[in-house]
Amino acid sequence: GNSVTQMEGPVTLSEEAFLTINCTYTATGYPSLFWYVQYPGEGLQLLLKATKADDKGSNKGFEATYRKETTSFHLEKGSVQVSDSAVYFCALNTGFQKLVFGTGTRLLVSP
């Protein structure tokens, strides 16, 4: 079946530190991969996506590269801000209207 595994949180960083949140997946077929972010008290927002192998998604300084050989889609940012504190969900979609989410990773950034 399809599944997404994310690193356990919380991830605690100081402002301007480098961020990596690991995500690996298991899927039949050729899924699209997504990172969604959820700020406190809100719904989820799409952060970035990649639809095929070697694609790099990027937005707001965040990046992730679709690696088919390692079945990974790790999220990175060079310099985090306090406002990046949120829960980050990795997800995959095999094209049947079903988005499969990972368990989420909470990021806490301190000044």
Place this chain on the structure above:
Amino acid sequence: DTEVTQTPKHLVMGMTNKKSLKCEQHMGHRAMYWYKQKAKKPPELMFVYSYEKLSINESVPSRFSPECPNSSLLNLHLHALQPEDSALYLCASTRTGSNEKLFFGSGTQLSVL
């Protein structure tokens, strides 16, 4: 307008009550979704409507009853809920539903007493 609007934002109900959650979007999206999210967990898919027809029901108990009156509106009717149904209920939409960006509402925080 790129919003999905959900009402109410908070709802407290007893186990014998009947209530409804509402969701509205005016982006012309033809696929609409209900998700349930427990605290510190990922969202779990409940229902998908595609072109106003129910296309996915993830074996949700019948005390949850979805309705899609038109392409802009999605309701979730609640009856005889249990305390374990307390959660954040999220509505989402996509243009056609296939491999696309989901637009989420802010959710309804439901407490069942």
